[in-house]
Amino acid sequence: MSLAPRAVLVHRRTEYEELLARHGTHGQAAFFLSSRGRAIDEVVRRHERTRQALRDVASAVPLTWRSCRVERADLDRFLFAPEDVVVVAGQDGLVANTAKYLSGQPVVGIDTDPGRNPGVLVRHRCADTAALLRTATAAGGRADELTMVEAVADDAQRLLALNEIYLGPSGHQTVRYRLNTDADPGPDEAQASSGVLVGTGTGTTGWLRSLWQERRSTLPLPAPGDPRLLWFVREAWPSPTTGTSKAGGALERGQALRLTVESDRIVVFGDGMETDALELTWGQSVRLGIAPTSLRLVV
CATH class of the missing domain: 3.40.50 (Rossmann fold)
Incomplete structure (x- = not known):
């Protein structure tokens, strides 16, 4: 029964x-x-x-x-x-x-x-x-299937979000890391920035849209059910050892953004829930992409 x-x-x-x-x-x-x-x-x-x-x-x-x-x-x-x-x-x-x-x-x-x-x-x-x-x-x-984003760390920690996932410092400092995507065959880029944001179509009503507008990005914004994510680096800093060429892009299903930490600590949280975050330390890596599960919103 x-x-x-x-x-x-x-x-x-x-x-x-x-x-x-x-x-x-x-x-x-x-x-x-x-x-x-x-x-x-x-x-x-x-x-x-x-x-x-x-x-x-x-x-x-x-x-x-x-x-x-x-x-x-x-x-x-x-x-x-x-x-x-x-x-x-x-x-x-x-x-x-x-x-x-x-x-x-x-x-x-x-x-x-x-x-x-x-x-x-x-x-x-x-x-x-x-x-x-x-x-x-x-x-x-009937239910709308809304695309979600996930972060999976090399120690099997996992985080899901409906709007966006943010990776960066817990305060207002600069963090260092190496970054690359499956869509870019080139080498990883060392960066220093105030963090990275990876968002969904649902997130285009909030934080993701503000970054998209600030950059005057030509990338089309995804709809909530589209199997596509956008990502942007916040305030990337150019220096003799850090670059800014990989500052934003799109991720299709099966593609991932990969980040390796080169700072003492980076936090990873979704949808503003800072109290429920992953913590990554020097040398750890994390992979971000479209989550295998979606939100079923009844209509």
Whole structure:
């Protein structure tokens, strides 16, 4: 007998909850905001709208299903099961934060505060939840397959991301490394820079697009489902021992960007989750390319 589906409701603390965690009481939080020219009333109203949205989403889960909740800060400790349907309620970025921990489970994106989010990944309203859950478990249910990027280190550490993976210093220093791609038959290039960014079509709404625009790149931006990545080196520094000729490019399926560390430490993190990062030290290498798994976003 197969298990009933489990709805996993992913959310994050509201601004009001974070203020209470930091300041202890409503009054102290209100005083803190007022000292900076802000009122707490709108913060509370957004909190109440979000809480109501989470209740509405939870009530749409069929009674025959199992269900649970997980907060964003606990994602790296939560074990997703193959039969899960993941309901991400919040902002677009929360879908990206969740995607790296999944292995093909369908994802339903619910916008808990319409009008404040772009709605690229949280495309639906709370009232749509029940229908979307049926779609997620139905044979032939429609889902967009969004390309993801992965980094695999020589010690078998692995990291997935939906938008982008960043490799670089943990602070604002310069890091040194050697870099090459399968698309370039030439030798590795020694570089000194503030890091390297490798992004997907979904990431073209954020950090990747800003680098693409800054460079006035002629590379076509990929769509979210395209099996293609773009990569850019940030602030490459030319010197007698470091070059800048390999500063950006595209990666097709099966191609990889390879980087060998020549600094004491480089961090590798995805989608802004700096607390869940890989750490590479001198001499280690890492390979970046299209991930074998994709994000299944229910439509």
